[in-house]
Amino acid sequence: MLKRTAPVFFALLCLWGPASITAMANTPEVDSPRSVILLIGDGFDDQHVTMGRNYLAGPDGTLLLDTMPIRGAVQVQTVDDEGNWVYVADSANTATTLATGVVTNIGRVGTGPSDEDVMTILEMAAAAGFGTGAVSTSSITDATPASFMAHVSKRICEGPETILGGEKYGLPFEGCYDDAKGNGGPGSIAEQILTSPVDVALGGGLLYFLEHLPDGQISLLNTAEQHNAAVITEPEKLLSPIPAEKRLIGLFAEEHLPVRWQGEDGRKAESPDPSWLNALDWRLGSVEQPAVMSCESNPEYGNTPSLATLTQVAIERLTATSQKGFFLVIESASIDKQSHERNPCGSIGEIAQLEEALNVALNYANQQQNTMVLVTADHAQAAQIVPEPSLYDAIPVPVYSPGKVARVRLDDGTIMRINYATNNFESEEHTGANVPLFANEAARDYVGTYMRQQDVFEAMARFLDLKTPTETDAL
Amino acid sequence: MLKRTAPVFFALLCLWGPASITAMANTPEVDSPRSVILLIGDGFDDQHVTMGRNYLAGPDGTLLLDTMPIRGAVQVQTVDDEGNWVYVADSANTATTLATGVVTNIGRVGTGPSDEDVMTILEMAAAAGFGTGAVSTSSITDATPASFMAHVSKRICEGPETILGGEKYGLPFEGCYDDAKGNGGPGSIAEQILTSPVDVALGGGLLYFLEHLPDGQISLLNTAEQHNAAVITEPEKLLSPIPAEKRLIGLFAEEHLPVRWQGEDGRKAESPDPSWLNALDWRLGSVEQPAVMSCESNPEYGNTPSLATLTQVAIERLTATSQKGFFLVIESASIDKQSHERNPCGSIGEIAQLEEALNVALNYANQQQNTMVLVTADHAQAAQIVPEPSLYDAIPVPVYSPGKVARVRLDDGTIMRINYATNNFESEEHTGANVPLFANEAARDYVGTYMRQQDVFEAMARFLDLKTPTETDAL
16 A cells, blocks of 8 residues: 555545445435345366366256356456566456456555555445445455455555564565554555455454454454454354344454365375386386376365355345445355365365355345346466376377376266476466356346456446446546 | 268268258258358467467457457367267367267267267258358368368378378377278278368368379379369469369468467477576576567468468358358367467467458458357367466575476567476377357357357357258158
């Protein structure tokens, strides 16, 4: 956040509340709720869509999202510090573009390329009297949900301690100096979620809310009551009555929610093992491919609430919050995170979660026809479905991936081979393909078959009749 | 080809000709030509679409195909010899599915999984009185165009000598015993193209037509006149008057047509070069990334006719051939071939060719509104756009691709980095993502947002009111 733009931004924040609705937007009919449900599959590109379909429905079957009547492609947009195009994004800058319509730099959360705070569609919707929610299988302070609720220079500034910089994975990192409360800023992402207008925020991230405030006296969690927020950390509390006028923050894991599935015995993709002769000459010797694996339940998943449950709770509370409708963003976060970790079973389990959450969203949309349901991704990811065996299997030379490979057994006994080979590091790179867009019939007049990520923002804003950033800037 | 199905198939072939139109299909109005133009970008998945867009139009720009009003995804379908699903295809089996609606094994050309010949949409269209054409930047005997015009067990059986087996790249290969003329079969792909009803076939592949017939006396080329076919091999002959009643076969290269672009000084993707210290421990030392390259003209391209020119010639001849309309398949073949060779500039030049050919097709469709124009791919390919620099550039460890990398300079000076890392061999693997579908307004009632490749065949057959294979089998 740049301090110079803060006064304008906070002036806008002061407009929040029902009294200011008419000042911010033309209100649709009160008796006809109008809502947007945006589902983001993090890293959910066409390789992952197909992985999910092959595993969950078979190549002759259809995912629920395949049945949606509108399909398009969305160009991912990123610029560097000098404003030049960058061809591969991260979740922070792309979620910021989806949330604000502004194309920005990698790592930014709700801030433009000059570090200016940019109002998000969630904030605009709240200001216009809509209910608002964010649900994720990641920490709710993680880049994607955060970009709808907060404004910091760097995605790593998740809690009141983290924002001051420190060390992670043994490496020092800079915080977000100007954003820290002690420096007159709005605070870390967790602090901003507490002061944000969001009505429902459900996911993981307890760790960041347990961080202590700069005075060192109390953890952030203890300040929730001041902001009219009920914080729950046990899944069964989702069923307990919490007054509708309370904001609800659910934190069901220290960081990201555990994923539902893992590879057999916790295995991930592995390196093929060429013989010593092959190490001498690539045309000689043999290669041992990693053993086939099945997907199995992740023992750490336990009683983690599903994304569908969180979605259901969010929709129920939001329908009670505002008769006008709501804006809800839902993220299936670990398609990406598990692809970074080369765990196709983890990604596929998350795609199953996305499908279930989509089912909840479409059920609501079937009851309330002025509900736009969009499914898209923030960026493409590393995983590739590759031939099992190699296309060159008949050639008497050991052929194998230079990266890591998982050979996943499907229910019918066939094997789907997944390749991860974007780098030699412990975490794969994102990739730069355009990502899919799926939409329901209510979206037809608002979306195209080819859009840029900022066009997706525009479509949602138009659907809710919200003022876009350009119009807001003029206020 | 299986001999047991040959009599049925040849009985059907005998129905060709205007006299049999009414027996094969309900004829649309003669005064309103009804045509299908199918453009296949070989290997043209969303990574390649985005590579093309970024290079040719900029990430904020649009390709011509982005402006098409209908966009969907197509699931690629492949089975193994036992009928089990296989998750990555080749061009032969997928082109066969697009051409016939039958899901088959890798390497098959116009034959089903039991080696049975399956009538293609081009043959059905010809039998129903439509003009037919196939245009490609590959040899016209290569898998994709061949699958619309011929029926052999293996894609390698391109010429009368090749069909008998032999040696390629120093390795022995089996031919197609049952298909060979000497064994009572219909002959190689080139021989079948000569006897096929196709009105226009333009591309490369002269080599296979120069192969000698089993009697060893004359080359296949010399038999063209017997089949009412004019064969031209010089591009300027495309402009010379050739009687409309003649079939036209144009062979403008020995094998595939040279591609338009190459990497700077002929460079392709290269291996990053880690220091000796890094070879000892992956956390140490440094890495030298391949130097940035521009794309430049391929000096071998010379006066090669463009895909747009071939498309224009084909459409002009087909409109003269039949007032009823036509079926034309157009392949931009080397998106795939250059991706196998790790040459992104080669692929991008081919995407430019596809765009130009699409422009010709859409211009025709604008004049003749009952023209369905579809663009799709046969399968996904290896190339991935990866971050430049790595997402982990700030981490003090050398991070680099285990495969090969090309850092392509765009017109605005930015760099798009392309990764090829599906195997250690001399040719990359295909990949298994669903592929895009683009369609014009005339296709709206025939295509969906999600289809399988066999559904694309069905859509084209329905548009031309042709009998599908199931109906044909019943004859």
